[in-house]
Amino acid sequence: MKQLFTLVFLSFLLLTAINGEAQTSTFILMRHAEKDTSAQGATMMQADPKLSAAGEARAARIPEVLKAYSPDAVYSTNFIRTKSTVTPLAKKAGKEIQVYDHRNLKAFAEELLKMEGKTVVVAGHSNSTPTLVNLLLKENKYQNLDESVYDTYWIVTVKDGKAEARQMKY
Incomplete structure (x- = not known):
């Protein structure tokens, strides 16, 4: 009986520790890959070009x-x-690409932070x-990328309401 009580008590402590532990959210944010700026690509859709071969x-x-x-989710x-840019990743992960409004980033950031x-x-x-x-960081740390930069992405982790970012290259 004493062993059963000990087992139940330890299980309770373990469940409490697991449920009480803050979860880490990870956001990987990247700029789209190289766009087609050739005459053919530009005339096809001036405002919405496709990717170039390099892209x-x-x-x-x-x-x-x-x-x-x-x-868990892929947004564009x-x-x-x-x-x-994210289609190959979404296909591999078996996820649908969800669209967000780049003109309302504040609302999108709030939505992300709830995940x-x-x-x-x-x-x-x-x-x-x-x-x-x-x-996501709640600070003005990063500047806009130059138009020629396509190889930069960020990994933002959030735990206990505290966000950290790593700027990466690929």
């Missing part, structure tokens, strides 16, 4: 670059280049991605 190759590498992560702005314990990948733009990182 397609970069997008194809993303599942390998992020192989240590298993995304509603543009061909951003959706195409406790989740891993979320977000594709955006040279100006919206650093801004979203700053909103």
Whole structure:
């Protein structure tokens, strides 16, 4: 009987420790890959170009670059280049790409911060991605990316309401 009581008590302590432990949320934020700026790409859809061959190759590498992560959700702005950037990852993870509004980043950041314990990948733009990182961090740390920069992404982790970011290259 004493052993049963001890087992039940230890189980209770373990469950309390597990349930009481804060979960870490991971947000991987990246700019879209290289866009097609050729005459053909530009005339096809001036405001919404597709990815260039280099961009397609970069997008194809993303599942390998992020192989240590298993995304619970994949988000993109509603543009061909951003959706195409995360399509290989979404397919590999078996996730639908969800669209967010890059014009309302504050609301999107608040939505993301409610996703406790989740891993979320977000594709955006040279100006919206650093801004979203700053909103998650609740500080103005990162500047817009130069138009020529496509190889930068951030990993933002949030635990107990405290966010940290690592800027990465791939």
